Amino acid sequence: MTSIGLQHYLILAAILFSIGFYGSVAKKNGVAVLMGIELMLNAVNINLIAFNRFLNPDVSVGMIFAIFVIVVAAAEVAVGLAIIIKIYRERLTTSVNDIDWLKW
């Protein structure tokens, strides 16, 4: 029986990141876009923990970094959801296709 090694974690993280990226650029719903971003951040967290565990198990810098990412992600979600709610109240839509006011 083969044990689970570093590359399994990295493949998982890559799959998760790709799903998250797809969600964030392809989904119409703003909330789904935020969820995609969350997935990408968590894929990064998996990477950080995995590298910490397999390459340098004596220090815990990777875990600390992951915790920071989680904190930042929480803040980002709070702000992102607040923006989407605000836009919904203004325009009665959460579709990112309609949110294109940044152009010329």
Add this chain to the structure above:
Amino acid sequence: MIKIAWLLPLLPLLGFVVISFVTKRLKLLSALVAIGTMAASLIISLGIAYEVLRDGVTMESPVEYAVNWLSVPGLTIEAGILIDPLAAVMLIVVCTVALLVDIYSLGYMEGDPGYSRYFSYLSLFGASMLGLVVANNYFQMFFFWELVGLSSYLLIGYYFGRHSAVQANKKAFIANRVADFGFLLGFFYLFLMFGTFNFGELAQAMPAHANSAMLTIAAILVFIGPVGKSAQFPLHVWLPDAMEGPTPVSALIHAATMVAAGVYLVSRQFVLFANAEIALLVVAYVGGFTALFAATIAIVNSDIKRILAFSTLSQLGYMMMALGVGSVTAGMFHLTTHAFFKALLFLGAGSAIHAVHSNSIWKMGGLYKKMPITTWTFVIGTLALAGIFPFAGFWSKDEILLVTRDAGFTGLYILATFVAFLTAFYMFRLIFIAFFGESRSEHEPHESPLSMTVPLLILAVFSIGAGFIGAPFLEKAFWALVYYGKPHHPVPDLLVMAVSTGIALSGILLAWLIYHKKYISAEKIKERFLVVYTILENKYYIDEIYQWFFDKVVLVISSAFNWSDRNLVDGAAHGISDSIRAGGAKLRYIQTGSMQNYALVIFAATILLVIWMAIPVLGGI
């Protein structure tokens, strides 16, 4: 008085300011301000002349003082006063004529709506002319040179409601601009060579470069200024048209003083020309040619002021010729006497015009019965101009003829003698037609008021007497004061005197025969020489040639420049901005505003960056 010479230009300038801003509504007061300031200037000039004689100020040891007007590294411009006998003579001429013209204008301009404006301009002219005379450097001189041009422009266009006056003042201004540009280039060139504008310093530096090409070019460029201001051929065209201004203005500016500024400029820095022989020859021949050229036109003209204008051209030509043959004395002497008798003639003409309301000599006739003072003072002025003994013109004209002959210019001497004949002829033609014979006027002429006749009488006295200041039998006279190099006592030459008097008398006789006794029919002569007559009548078609030149040559060239400016220069500038704008219009579509789009681009770019950074790690391509 020399110490307060700086007041000379300031007093009339003050008059100009006061009239323009304070007394504009009070007409008589305006006139009195102008007369008062000019009278004060005359007193100062007389004081200066007295001190020049008393203290023995000579051409070599002038009184000069100056302040720095502008001082930056490499360039110092002074504002200063330079008094020598030359300036003193010129100051008296300018102040006397200006004061008499001011007084004359009291009566002449009576009832004119622009009375105050007229006197303010006259004061401005006085200020600029006096500033020009006392200038001690080229820059200051140029400054006032332009100001006299400006006041001349304003006064020619004084009747600005009249189209011809507006045309005339534009013509005068443009012709003078052309000339002033030459002058400007000339003294800038001198500044480049010697690093100073000051007359005295330049005079010291010049002899070392005698007859060099640089000095010759500079002298000819400087001479272009006087060609315009003193109306020498080929820039003479503005002066006859300048007669559109009020007649006293013609007397003051366009006969006696401003047009003499060119002669004065050449005399002021004569060392420049004396050290450039070719330039001196140019001066002599331009002067001689102008003298003949203008005199021939005057023969057929019928406008009293224009005849006098062409006569002025001719006499200025004489002065230039005298300078050109190397005699500042003769040129300035003729300038002095000419200022008096030509002012007299113009003021007399003004008086006649005032009476008959026409400029044409054919509309006058028989004025001597109704206007004795005007007629007889006019005759005195004419005799002086024709050079009849003992009137002023006799002495100065003879001196010019004498120096021309003595300098070895036999051709110019014969030409000048012939011009003396023409002068006598056309002036007496004018006299016989306008003042004698039958009256042809539609108005009943009457003698002018005292304010007009008194200046005439004073000028008549000068026209008789002014010649004696330079009469050759005096021991110490004009030549001992105003000269270049060393004073030259002219030896009276009876032959020259006899020839010039004889030829002038024959001119008068011919005019008398043709226009008074009518023994010779003017009509027949005209028909016989119709071609010549037509050419003269049209002033050698110079105006037409210039018109053609501007229409066909200058306009074509400038329209080519116009085209290239609009299409090539503007085209390039517009092309650059248009292409940038068009490019921007296309490129803006990549800004979709959709966040997902941007995220995709950022991600793709990150991938590419990572690949690019990974290439060396992976061992190159």
